[in-house]
Amino acid sequence: MSEEIKVHICRQKGRTNLAMRYVDPETGKQVWRTSGTANHTKALKAAAVWEAELREGRYQKRQRMTWEAFRDRYDVDVLDGMKESTAGNYSATLNVFERTVAPQRLADCTTAKLTAFVVALRNQHLSAATIARHLRQLKVAFRWAHRQGLLLTLPQFDRIKQSKGARGRAVSGEEFDRMLAAVPKVVGEAAAESWRFYLRGLDASGLRLAESLVLRWDDAPDAIVVDYSGRHPMLRVDASAEKANTHRTLPMAPEFAELLETVPMDQRRGRVFQPLTKDGQPYAPTRDSIGPVVSAIGEKAGVIVGTRTKVDGDGDPETVNKFASAHDLRRAFGFRWSRRVMPPVLKELMRHTDIGTTMRFYVGVNAQATADELWRAAGSKLGSRGENEPFAKSGQST
Known part of the structure; x- marks a missing residue:
């Protein structure tokens, strides 16, 4: 693993500058590189920098796993243990990534490659929600590869801004x-x-x-x-x-x-x-x-x-x-019951994991309907107006 790497300095015959070397833990072979200096102290500093790069995954020369080999291993080690529909979603995302940016090696999955992927999806006019879903699933896959020591540098994922509203509405x-x-x-x-x-x-x-x-x-x-x-x-x-x-x-x-x-x-x-x-x-x-x-x-x-x-x-x-x-029929169900029951009950009816989802999409989404219920419960027609006529009082400000 990368944390086992130790870079040493030594002098090679016929060379002015000191050399640096380490043993690749995957192949057992020595990897050499010049320090760029004949000064022992400066060479030690250069060796420390290279060693840190190797251990932190910022130096990727040794990473040779092909994209195809990664897909095969991810299918066996991860997707085979998932629910079929979930595994299908992850596999579809990896297929889209593969078709769009054509990675040859796992090491090709860089921040720049992800940026190119997002740009390509936007050029296809895919929705922000679809792009965000693909990025979430890629993030899970690449984090797994990083934990396994297969992907040395984890690419950065920029958050995709999405509309906070629903992508449809309740059917009347x-x-x-x-x-x-x-x-x-x-x-x-x-x-x-x-x-x-x-x-x-x-x-x-x-x-x-x-x-x-x-x-x-x-x-x-x-x-x-x-x-x-x-x-x-x-x-x-x-x-x-x-x-x-x-x-x-x-x-x-x-x-x-x-x-x-x-x-x-x-x-x-x-x-x-x-x-x-x-x-x-x-x-x-x-x-x-x-x-x-x-x-x-x-x-x-x-x-x-x-x-x-x-x-x-x-x-x-x-x-x-x-x-x-x-x-949208599910939304209609949620909207009807949001007028009848309290949010915790609605959360159970809608089978939401987080009540925040219930509050965001079904509670308080129609202020006029809530106002109608309040006036009906009060049994008063005070201030009532026609459907399209606003309520106003002289001297009243907002």
């Missing part, structure tokens, strides 16, 4: 009705009811897309199970099936429990949601197959929740509408 009740009405136009009449049930389930449960695809009536590995063993229906979550990676039993929203009650007893087996193709066959329960269909339904219904940047056929950026997705 009227918009949700439009989505339900648009279902047959996207999936066909034969599959329409299975998709309406799925959309109602997302809206009533607040489940993330990936969570909804592993929701089951019965036990299975990596599943979220509908549990009727207690006083109220609950969700029993296996650690591998949830973003927080924790075994938990969580409350189920009453509206979702009522929806599940509509399913006949003899059909309560396997996956709760089984949306069908136009041919009447079950869709593969993956985000890549289900997510785009939900977004297509949102587009057909004309439910616009924001904008995004994409690259057109000429390679130029253009701003296009972002239509309602599965996560």
